[in-house]
Amino acid sequence: xxxxxxxxxxxxxxxxxxxxxxxxxxxxxxxxxxxxxxxxxxxxxxxxxxxxxxxxxxxxxxxxxxxxxxxxxxxxxxxxxxxxxxxxxxxxxxxxxxxxxxxxxxxxxxxxxxxxxxxxxxxxxxxxxxxxxxxxxxxxxxxxxxxxxxxxxxxxxxxxxxxxxxxxxxxxxxxxxxxxxxxxxxxxxxxxxxxxxxxxxxx
Amino acid sequence: xxxxxxxxxxxxxxxxxxxxxxxxxxxxxxxxxxxxxxxxxxxxxxxxxxxxxxxxxxxxxxxxxxxxxxxxxxxxxxxxxxxxxxxxxxxxxxxxxxxxxxxxxxxxxxxxxxxxxxxxxxxxxxxxxxxxxxxxxxxxxxxxxxxxxxxxxxxxxxxxxxxxxxxxxxxxxxxxxxxxxxxxxxxxxxxxxxxxxxxxxxxxxxxxxxxxxxxxxxxxxxxxxxxxxxxxxxxxxxxxxxxxxxxxxxxxxxxxxxxxxxxxxxxxxxxxxxxxxxxxxxxxxxxxxxxxxxxxxxxxxxxxxxxxxxxxxxxxxxxxxxxxxxxxxxx
Numbered sequence: 001x002x003x004x005x006x007x008x009x010x011x012x013x014x015x016x017x018x019x020x021x022x023x024x025x026x027x028x029x030x031x032x033x034x035x036x037x038x039x040x041x042x043x044x045x046x047x048x049x050x051x052x053x054x055x056x057x058x059x060x061x062x063x064x065x066x067x068x069x070x071x072x073x074x075x076x077x078x079x080x081x082x083x084x085x086x087x088x089x090x091x092x093x094x095x096x097x098x099x100x101x102x103x104x105x106x107x108x109x110x111x112x113x114x115x116x117x118x119x120x121x122x123x124x125x126x127x128x129x130x131x132x133x134x135x136x137x138x139x140x141x142x143x144x145x146x147x148x149x150x151x152x153x154x155x156x157x158x159x160x161x162x163x164x165x166x167x168x169x170x171x172x173x174x175x176x177x178x179x180x181x182x183x184x185x186x187x188x189x190x191x192x193x194x195x196x197x198x199x200x201x202x203x
Numbered sequence: 204x205x206x207x208x209x210x211x212x213x214x215x216x217x218x219x220x221x222x223x224x225x226x227x228x229x230x231x232x233x234x235x236x237x238x239x240x241x242x243x244x245x246x247x248x249x250x251x252x253x254x255x256x257x258x259x260x261x262x263x264x265x266x267x268x269x270x271x272x273x274x275x276x277x278x279x280x281x282x283x284x285x286x287x288x289x290x291x292x293x294x295x296x297x298x299x300x301x302x303x304x305x306x307x308x309x310x311x312x313x314x315x316x317x318x319x320x321x322x323x324x325x326x327x328x329x330x331x332x333x334x335x336x337x338x339x340x341x342x343x344x345x346x347x348x349x350x351x352x353x354x355x356x357x358x359x360x361x362x363x364x365x366x367x368x369x370x371x372x373x374x375x376x377x378x379x380x381x382x383x384x385x386x387x388x389x390x391x392x393x394x395x396x397x398x399x400x401x402x403x404x405x406x407x408x409x410x411x412x413x414x415x416x417x418x419x420x421x422x423x424x425x426x427x428x429x430x431x432x433x434x435x436x437x438x439x440x441x442x443x444x445x446x447x448x449x450x451x452x453x454x455x456x457x458x459x460x461x462x463x464x465x466x467x468x469x470x471x472x473x474x475x476x477x478x479x480x481x482x483x484x485x486x487x488x489x490x491x492x493x494x495x496x497x498x499x500x501x502x503x504x505x506x507x508x509x510x511x512x513x514x515x516x517x518x519x520x521x522x523x524x525x526x527x528x529x530x531x532x533x534x
Contacts, residue, residue: 096206100213107217115220123224125208130292131232131301138210140236 012039013047014062016055021047028065033110052108057101064090064114071113091121211239215246222247227269228294232301234318235311244318253325254316256341258334263308263341265315277315279308281336309343316345323348326494327372333360338367349374349494354404362387365394373397374491380405381412389421395454398426398491406431406463416441420451426491428459436470439528443475443517446530449510457490458530466526468519477505477517486516488531501531 010026029035039048050058067086094102099118106114125137134140213221222230227249234244250270257264265277278291290301290311306314316322323346329337330353341347350372352361361379374397382388392399399422403411413433419442439460445451482503490499504516513532520527 096208100209103217104214107214107220115217116224119217119220119224122208122210122221123226123229126210126229126233127226129229129232130299131235131304134229134233134236137207138236139207140211140240 014058015047015049015051016058017051017053018055019051020055022055022059024062025066025069027069028062031065031068031111031113033112034108050105050109053101053105057098057105060094060098060102061105061109061111061114065111068113087117091117211243215243218243219246227271227273228275228292231267231275231315231318232292234314235301235304235306237304241314241318245320247318249319251319251321254319254321255326255328256312256324257328257330258337259330261331261334261336263312263337265312267315267319269319279311281308281334281340307340309340312340312344322346325349326351327368329353329356329360329364331355332357335360335363338364342367342371344371347372349376349398351376352378354378354380358383358387365391369394369396374400374494376400376402378402378404379412380408381410385418389418392418392422392424394423396424397496398428399424400428401430401432403431414438416445420445423452423454425454426457426459427455428491430461431463432460434460434462436466440471440473440475443471443507443530446515447475447507447509455530456532456534457488458528459490460528462526462528463524464526466519466521466528471519471528472505472517475505475507475517477507479503479505480516486531486533488516489534490531499531501529504531 011023012026012029013021014024014029015021035048053061067090091099103115103118103122106118126134129137210218210221222244225233225247230244230247230249234241252268252270252272253266254268255266257266261280261282263279263281265279267275267277269275273294276293278293280289280291288303290303292299292301303311316324324344326349327341327347328351332355334356347368350364350368352364352375356364356379358379361377362384365375369391375391375394377391377400379401380403401412405411411431411433414429415434416438419427419434419438442451446455480503484504485500485502486504487498487500489496491497492499501516501518504518507515507517509515515530515532518527518529518531520529
């Protein structure tokens with residue numbers, strides 16, 4: 001749904017995973033290639049659902065888009081050292097979870113500039129590192145952790161198997177239960193009819 | 204941000220741009236961390252111009268020229284065993300150590316080849332008297348374009364090397380002054396190689412490596428380059444006669460013979476019925492020079508014809524103290 005305004009200040013409603021909606025300017029939203037491909041031509045009737053991402057993440061992503069509306073067109077990745085103070089603050093105030101969510105959302109929305117800066121930031125973490133340092137940075141699971149994970153997965157698989165077996169058993173029982181009343185009904189009817197016939201013949 | 208970052212928890216699609224932003228050297232280091240890391244690194248589409256390997260000082264030195272022309276050297280120590288845990292890396296004139304995470308040397312080379320999408324080693328160079336411990340590792344490589352054996356390698360090692368590696372290579376460049384066991388060497392000449400180059404450091408030494416007509420006849424290479432090897436001009440003439448009668452190596456496309464001794468053209472051309480071509484005549488032939496197959500334009504020369512109609516051009520160029528005899532077969 002577009003808010004009634006002048007054509008240059010068209011606002012779109014965005015719906016987050018919590019079901020909350022908020023306004024984003026058309027100019028900011030047009031930085032998303034996904035949006036351009038999906039909605040720009042056909043138009044959005046009602047809030048645009050980006051329900052895979054929470055409100056905080058989407059607001060952060062579109063905060064960046066709103067800020068970079070007036071910047072020149074994106075022309076390839078920029079070095080971190082060339083980022084403005086605002087850009088640096090924007091990245092620094094994010095915690096790790098938010099940073100990952102922003103990368104995911106930005107990648108889905110195909111916002112080239114933001115995705116590129118986020119990825120450059122990660123690439124920078126690994127730049128010039130040797131293998132030991134890289135392991136520390138990317139928090140690669142140790143052998144013990146992998147073993148524990150495998151055990152958990154095995155347990156899960158075993159539990160799933162049990163559930164499936166139980167379900168199969170229950171289905172079998174249900175089948176027999178469903179058959180029983182019919183047989184009983186036939187038998188009862190037959191008995192009643194026999195009794196009726198006998199009483200009739202006695203009369 | 205220098206705090207830990209769970210990179211592998213990012214979805215695959217989000218990882219692609221991350222790898223695109225990473226330096227090639229970082230991608231190679233990252234690929235050595237785990238199997239998953241290797242598969243992810245492959246999405247980077249890293250390419251290399253060439254990977255050369257050199258055996259020197261009980262080490263394998265990998266010379267990697269990356270697609271962006273950056274150079275990288277990896278040192279894999281072979282002995283003693285206790286240094287297997289580290290890989291030395293020379294990049295931008297700075298040596299760093301990468302911890303080896305349980306790979307054998309062969310696995311390490313193969314992983315680097317895999318992640319850099321490199322199908323074959325461009326050149327393998329043996330610089331030591333003997334590098335026997337390197338041979339089993341190198342035998343696991345899928346393909347080696349060219350093997351270069353320097354004069355420092357002893358004959359026993361050279362024969363062993365051919366025994367193990369002849370199946371994975373197609374071009375051999377040998378720098379040997381003499382071969383005590385010529386029978387073993389004849390086995391090398393008989394291999395189905397694309398090119399065999401034999402160079403001598405002492406081209407005036409009367410005891411230097413000498414090849415006979417039989418050696419030339421059994422040779423099965425497409426390109427044969429002989430620098431300073433002792434062959435009599437008469438034997439060379441008989442070899443060309445055998446070629447004309449279709450009784451020599453049918454695969455031969457180019458023979459290059461360089462000698463510091465005088466070559467008598469009368470003896471060389473006797474009975475060949477050569478037709479001297481004018482200098483304006485140009486022909487293009489396939490040659491193997493400087494580790495690459497390329498086309499060479501030859502002007503003039505003398506044409507000879509085989510019984511089956513195949514034509515060849517013979518070129519004799521006498522320069523100061525050196526004579527070139529080149530034989531090009533038109534395919």
